[in-house]
Amino acid sequence: MCGELRIEQDGQEIVLMGWVNRRRDHGNLIFLDVRDRSGLTQVVLDKEVSGEAHAKAEAARSEYVVAVKGKVRRRGAGLENPNMPTGAIEVVASELLLLNEAKTPPFSPADDAIANEEVRLKYRYLDLRRTEMQHNFALRSRVAMAIRNYLVEQGFLEIETPFMTRSTPEGARDYLVPSRVHAGSFYALPQSPQIFKQILMISGFDKYFQIARCFRDEDLRADRQPEFTQIDLEMSFPQQEKVFRVVEGFLTAAFKTASISLTTPFVQMTYDDAIKNYGIDKPDMRLPPMVSLTDELTAELRETLKIEKELPVLGFVIPKAGGLSGTQKRGLVEEIRATFGDCGLDFLDVARLKTNEAFAPLASAIESKLKSVDPTLRGETAKDGAPNTSAAASAGLADDLVIVVTPKIGTPAKWNFDPQWIYKRVGALRLQLAAKFADKHGRFAKTGTEADFKFLWVTDFPMYEWDEETKVWNAAHHPFTSPHEEDIKSGKLTSDKGAVRALAYDIVLNGTELGSGSIRIHRQDVQAEIFRSLGMSDAEAKERFGFFLDALEYGTPPHGGIALGLDRIVMILAGATSLREVIAFPKTAKAIDLMVDAPTPVSDQQMRELHLKTVTRG
Ligand code: ASP
Numbered sequence: 001m002c003g004e005l006r007i008e009q010d011g012q013e014i015v016l017m018g019w020v021n022r023r024r025d026h027g028n029l030i031f032l033d034v035r036d037r038s039g040l041t042q043v044v045l046d047k048e049v050s051g052e053a054h055a056k057a058e059a060a061r062s063e064y065v066v067a068v069k070g071k072v073r074r075r076g077a078g079l080e081n082p083n084m085p086t087g088a089i090e091v092v093a094s095e096l097l098l099l100n101e102a103k104t105p106p107f108s109p110a111d112d113a114i115a116n117e118e119v120r121l122k123y124r125y126l127d128l129r130r131t132e133m134q135h136n137f138a139l140r141s142r143v144a145m146a147i148r149n150y151l152v153e154q155g156f157l158e159i160e161t162p163f164m165t166r167s168t169p170e171g172a173r174d175y176l177v178p179s180r181v182h183a184g185s186f187y188a189l190p191q192s193p194q195i196f197k198q199i200l201m202i203s204g205f206d207k208y209f210q211i212a213r214c215f216r217d218e219d220l221r222a223d224r225q226p227e228f229t230q231i232d233l234e235m236s237f238p239q240q241e242k243v244f245r246v247v248e249g250f251l252t253a254a255f256k257t258a259s260i261s262l263t264t265p266f267v268q269m270t271y272d273d274a275i276k277n278y279g280i281d282k283p284d285m286r287l288p289p290m291v292s293l294t295d296e297l298t299a300e301l302r303e304t305l306k307i308e309k310e311l312p313v314l315g316f317v318i319p320k321a322g323g324l325s326g327t328q329k330r331g332l333v334e335e336i337r338a339t340f341g342d343c344g345l346d347f348l349d350v351a352r353l354k355t356n357e358a359f360a361p362l363a364s365a366i367e368s369k370l371k372s373v374d375p376t377l378r379g380e381t382a383k384d385g386a387p388n389t390s391a392a393a394s395a396g397l398a399d400d401l402v403i404v405v406t407p408k409i410g411t412p413a414k415w416n417f418d419p420q421w422i423y424k425r426v427g428a429l430r431l432q433l434a435a436k437f438a439d440k441h442g443r444f445a446k447t448g449t450e451a452d453f454k455f456l457w458v459t460d461f462p463m464y465e466w467d468e469e470t471k472v473w474n475a476a477h478h479p480f481t482s483p484h485e486e487d488i489k490s491g492k493l494t495s496d497k498g499a500v501r502a503l504a505y506d507i508v509l510n511g512t513e514l515g516s517g518s519i520r521i522h523r524q525d526v527q528a529e530i531f532r533s534l535g536m537s538d539a540e541a542k543e544r545f546g547f548f549l550d551a552l553e554y555g556t557p558p559h560g561g562i563a564l565g566l567d568r569i570v571m572i573l574a575g576a577t578s579l580r581e582v583i584a585f586p587k588t589a590k591a592i593d594l595m596v597d598a599p600t601p602v603s604d605q606q607m608r609e610l611h612l613k614t615v616t617r618g
Pocket of ligand 1: 170191192193194233516517518561562563
């Protein structure tokens, strides 16, 4: 291969095939860099060695496909290229074949960065020739293989489930496939193999997995694809801890392919704690959590500072982002106030409190509480990273940005029925400032080690989510998720839906949800009750999921599982910033495949056969 030749091959006769990456014509000497997916080799066409080969090289252009026969030789002194793995050698060609020509490409696959993504997607075959893309797909293949091998070793069976099926319950819109044979009927493409994998448990395949394609017709936010790949698995008789160990195992195997060793088990946190400490159900733990300052703000202090009596006061620190000028600070406070709008939350200036004798003790109590949550803020060495060398660390938080948020008098305790809204708003501010000051705190910078990856399990999600628009309770995960046994027994399913906890869990990495799963309902009566509690009539449940309710009655084992996004895992491992960098033929944000130009209208004939007619709605 073109990227494999080293000084050890000096003197060997070799044959290389590949593409002309670049061509440099020095008259009697022509240099061709020949590329394949392993890399590049410099080939020298010397008129003296072979006039015929040299003449062909004169005709060769970028992206021509060539075959070269020749001899490896050490490059002349001073001509080595230490930046190229093959930079110590070159190949002196005795023969050259031009296997195929190429039109001048719209961009050169030899370039590192191509600004226009639409052009990249239209000429995807050229884009995929680029070294970076070749690496991404080699990595993707290794990751998928490592996961397969691990799961098979653990006794899992890979079983395929249908693409043409009925609507599945992940809560997005379905892609539909019209039936030719059954006029007016449609298959749905699966949003996930959910129902099939549960049925496989009923069928006795107690450990199933599939690297499965899923289809969801969603309004595409930046980082979504209408079809994507999940590592989907299901087990019979598991505690959720068992599912966690399996996932940690295959992720360890996957990360190993990128030379990163993970420490397991991962941190575990309940949903309620995640909201309390991070204001979000997918905490990014690379930065210190929020801290409750509710105790520090006594009733008396609240009264003088005009702070609402009961509501939480929260603070957090962005390390090393302090030391702002007066103007910068005013700008920041304005930005924070604009973020909060008129919701009642406000910025409390701790630095200012310090300068006032009456409030100085409060300021130092706040600072010491904030410092208590992150070892680096106390000037200690973090378990995984560099020590905080700043002299300010031991003195106070002078070097760090301290944000404290207080509710003004009259701030509502609930917002859109959500009693946790203050935690969520402050958590969002924490992320906003973390992104803004990324250069200063440096916690998002890649070190190429395990420290870059903060995994955690979030457990005990709420079972239901209130939809204010439609005024109904929806399943927060999906309707096959089992509630906690106690919450069923205590009658909360009917009396207090908002308080029902689900046996549902997410795996989170650096603030991104990598996957979610749950222990399922395995009893038909409970499943029917859950459908009812979601506002689905028995008739409707029977119509949509009748086959599944039937199946549940024939001896269903307790079971549970999870699905993780393969695309996202590879994206993170490749250090890519978009899923499109790790999906060979992705779609744009408007769900278009620019290369094949899909979707398109189809012929009248096809429409007739499918019993379809397009109607333009006014
Ligand atoms: N089917 C779920 C999803 O795709 C995952 C699971 O519950 O296993 O999100």
